[in-house]
Amino acid sequence: MRATVRDVAARAGVSPKTVSNVLNGTFRVSPDTRSRVEEALAALDYVPNLSARGLRNGRTGMIAVAMADLRMPYSAEMCHHFVEAAAGRGLHVQIEETAGSGEREVELMSRARAQLVDGLILNPVRLETTAVQRDVNLPPVVLIGEVDQPIVDHVWIDNVAAVRELTGLLIDQGHRRIAIVGTGPMATAQLRLAGYRKALRSAEIKIDRSLLVPCEGWHSTDAAESFSAFLDRHEPPEAVVCMTDTIAFGVISALHAHGLSVPDDVSIVGYDNITDSATTVPALTTIDFDKQRFADTAVDVLLSRIANPAAPIMSVTIPYRLIERASTATR
Amino acid sequence: MRATVRDVAARAGVSPKTVSNVLNGTFRVSPDTRSRVEEALAALDYVPNLSARGLRNGRTGMIAVAMADLRMPYSAEMCHHFVEAAAGRGLHVQIEETAGSGEREVELMSRARAQLVDGLILNPVRLETTAVQRDVNLPPVVLIGEVDQPIVDHVWIDNVAAVRELTGLLIDQGHRRIAIVGTGPMATAQLRLAGYRKALRSAEIKIDRSLLVPCEGWHSTDAAESFSAFLDRHEPPEAVVCMTDTIAFGVISALHAHGLSVPDDVSIVGYDNITDSATTVPALTTIDFDKQRFADTAVDVLLSRIANPAAPIMSVTIPYRLIERASTATR
DNA sequence: CTGAAAGCGCTTACAG
DNA sequence: CTGAAAGCGCTTACAG
Numbered sequence: 001m002r003a004t005v006r007d008v009a010a011r012a013g014v015s016p017k018t019v020s021n022v023l024n025g026t027f028r029v030s031p032d033t034r035s036r037v038e039e040a041l042a043a044l045d046y047v048p049n050l051s052a053r054g055l056r057n058g059r060t061g062m063i064a065v066a067m068a069d070l071r072m073p074y075s076a077e078m079c080h081h082f083v084e085a086a087a088g089r090g091l092h093v094q095i096e097e098t099a100g101s102g103e104r105e106v107e108l109m110s111r112a113r114a115q116l117v118d119g120l121i122l123n124p125v126r127l128e129t130t131a132v133q134r135d136v137n138l139p140p141v142v143l144i145g146e147v148d149q150p151i152v153d154h155v156w157i158d159n160v161a162a163v164r165e166l167t168g169l170l171i172d173q174g175h176r177r178i179a180i181v182g183t184g185p186m187a188t189a190q191l192r193l194a195g196y197r198k199a200l201r202s203a204e205i206k207i208d209r210s211l212l213v214p215c216e217g218w219h220s221t222d223a224a225e226s227f228s229a230f231l232d233r234h235e236p237p238e239a240v241v242c243m244t245d246t247i248a249f250g251v252i253s254a255l256h257a258h259g260l261s262v263p264d265d266v267s268i269v270g271y272d273n274i275t276d277s278a279t280t281v282p283a284l285t286t287i288d289f290d291k292q293r294f295a296d297t298a299v300d301v302l303l304s305r306i307a308n309p310a311a312p313i314m315s316v317t318i319p320y321r322l323i324e325r326a327s328t329a330t331r
Numbered sequence: 332m333r334a335t336v337r338d339v340a341a342r343a344g345v346s347p348k349t350v351s352n353v354l355n356g357t358f359r360v361s362p363d364t365r366s367r368v369e370e371a372l373a374a375l376d377y378v379p380n381l382s383a384r385g386l387r388n389g390r391t392g393m394i395a396v397a398m399a400d401l402r403m404p405y406s407a408e409m410c411h412h413f414v415e416a417a418a419g420r421g422l423h424v425q426i427e428e429t430a431g432s433g434e435r436e437v438e439l440m441s442r443a444r445a446q447l448v449d450g451l452i453l454n455p456v457r458l459e460t461t462a463v464q465r466d467v468n469l470p471p472v473v474l475i476g477e478v479d480q481p482i483v484d485h486v487w488i489d490n491v492a493a494v495r496e497l498t499g500l501l502i503d504q505g506h507r508r509i510a511i512v513g514t515g516p517m518a519t520a521q522l523r524l525a526g527y528r529k530a531l532r533s534a535e536i537k538i539d540r541s542l543l544v545p546c547e548g549w550h551s552t553d554a555a556e557s558f559s560a561f562l563d564r565h566e567p568p569e570a571v572v573c574m575t576d577t578i579a580f581g582v583i584s585a586l587h588a589h590g591l592s593v594p595d596d597v598s599i600v601g602y603d604n605i606t607d608s609a610t611t612v613p614a615l616t617t618i619d620f621d622k623q624r625f626a627d628t629a630v631d632v633l634l635s636r637i638a639n640p641a642a643p644i645m646s647v648t649i650p651y652r653l654i655e656r657a658s659t660a661t662r
Numbered sequence: 663c664t665g666a667a668a669g670c671g672c673t674t675a676c677a678g
Numbered sequence: 679c680t681g682a683a684a685g686c687g688c689t690t691a692c693a694g
Contacts, residue, residue: 004686004687005688006687006688016688017689017690020688020689020690048687048688049686049687049688051686051687051688052686052687052688053687053689054688055686055687055688056687056688056689057689
């Protein structure tokens with residue numbers, strides 16, 4: 001069967017402890033012993049049993065990343081960066097999907113506590129995260145995105161300021177009748193809506209509730225459907241703020257189906273700057289941020305938390321920037 | 332500290348084995364004992380230590396899924412379905428990225444052998460997968476996509492037939508000068524190119540090597556760049572077969588930048604039917620398949636392999652269908 | 663610089 | 679239906 005440290009030790013004529021020392025570099029081993037052990041390791045094709053190591057050490061070298069919906073290009077890009085960030089720190093990533101269910105989030109917490117993962121990076125969907133409660137025996141957790149009360153560490157982007165800036169750009173370009181697509185109870189939607197409201201308010205534009213367009217889901221197909229239904233009942237707006245780039249794609253498609261073109265008839269802005277946003281026709285004006293830096297930061301914060309559970313709660317804000325492309329034009 | 336089976340047993344006044352029986356339902360336990368144990372479990376907020384269980388059982392309940400690049404919407408959708416498939420079978424998914432490096436694939440194999448995962452679903456990039464060698468002590472692996480020699484189980488779609496059908500559609504619509512974008516050494520590219528060649532050959536169209544357009548990468552931005560460069564040097568083709576939907580998005584963008592429209596000037600087909608393909612302008616003609624079924628099948632095959640390492644190698648072909656949308660038109 | 667012993671938390675034969 | 683013992687493979691004090 002498979003070789004264990006014991007087998008390796010026997011072959012090299014040393015004790016298991018010495019093999020462990022060679023493997024982990026904890027203590028200095030004499031060059032001669034080391035080479036004998038290394039020879040045995042190679043000859044027996046030794047692979048450590050990580051479950052055993054995890055049981056002994058209380059660490060598995062694995063972290064969990066939980067996103068609401070992996071199919072969203074935004075989630076996919078973030079996963080990529082989390083895997084990269086983890087790999088750079090010798091960690092592996094277990095991936096989970098919450099699909100927005102608080103129940104699923106609770107389950108993830110307990111899984112983390114079951115110690116197959118050392119910690120959890122969670123993208124909570126609602127502002128009031130029922131899963132992350134004070135007083136409960138929490139595993140190390142980092143929230144990505146904003147939540148109501150910072151009970152645990154979090155890394156986020158100032159969504160309110162970003163959307164305020166995006167909406168401000170549209171206003172500066174002369175648009176007044178500005179819709180926003182993707183409103184709903186999700187934390188992200190609430191914050192971005194707040195940014196939209198602020199921008200309109202400071203330009204003294206009255207908020208027209210009929211221009212707040214909710215979506216069932218945030219896939220482009222959902223957005224196309226919702227916005228198409230909106231266009232059937234209302235005059236087209238002059239510009240549209242979309243909660244995400246993916247929603248923007250759906251909105252553009254719905255506009256096109258109604259014989260309207262972007263940006264000639266309607267200006268569109270998105271959020272996230274996913275890869276495809278640069279090549280769509282037209283290319284999207286959107287909010288960009290350094291996703292790798294975001295992921296690196298979240299993993300670092302998680303590692304600090306694992307190393308020091310009693311440390312004070314950390315909150316890190318990652319900067320964003322507005323990228324102006326072809327989907328917006330002056331009126 | 333955290334409660335163990337021992338603590339639970341002590342509180343319930345039974346042996347650890349009885350607690351284990353209640354937890355795993357291996358043997359029947361008397362209702363009275365069961366309720367006492369359950370009370371203790373709840374009172375002590377017991378969470379099993381999965382590392383210990385994994386060490387004992389040789390199973391962790393985790394499988395690894397390795398894709399070349401998680402950022403690709405196709406990979407993202409597949410990951411979503413793998414996580415769903417795994418969840419339905421009580422499994423969790425560790426996600427890995429090979430970025431097309433054979434070295435990384437080898438590393439993954441040994442990680443699987445290190446037993447933090449019970450098995451591995453791997454999307455190999457090249458046809459000659461150096462990592463998956465005969466004679467080597469392999470962990471349970473299922474390859475998704477075609478490889479040269481079926482040394483291990485695999486689940487795939489008949490890429491050759493699918494692209495032959497796609498290309499055939501373009502020919503039937505009267506196109507003759509048909510380019511293909513995304514050629515290269517990757518297994519997927521080779522197979523899809525073979526389908527393209529077959530279709531042209533049976534229509535007695537001579538293959539024009541200048542119409543085989545390689546791409547650095549398979550992101551839409553890569554495709555836009557490559558195809559833009561192509562358009563700078565050549566007459567536009569009548570139609571374009573794109574290796575993936577994502578490549579198609581880039582090609583459409585490049586055509587647009589050159590003042591050409593789809594499908595009026597050029598017809599376009601993609602492959603994968605990712606979510607956004609239905610809402611792009613124009614919506615893409617592409618190859619669709621049941622991704623959830625594909626993922627379920629791959630997980631089932633992997634589970635069979637784990638259960639029975641000596642069983643004969645399995646190969647499952649998942650059906651596809653051509654979806655005709657607005658990106659193609661008769662000439 | 664190295665060895666022998668103990669134990670992480672679980673479950674599986676082995677007995678009753 | 680339940681208990682006492684052993685062991686999965688590793689590493690950490692404890693001795694030398």
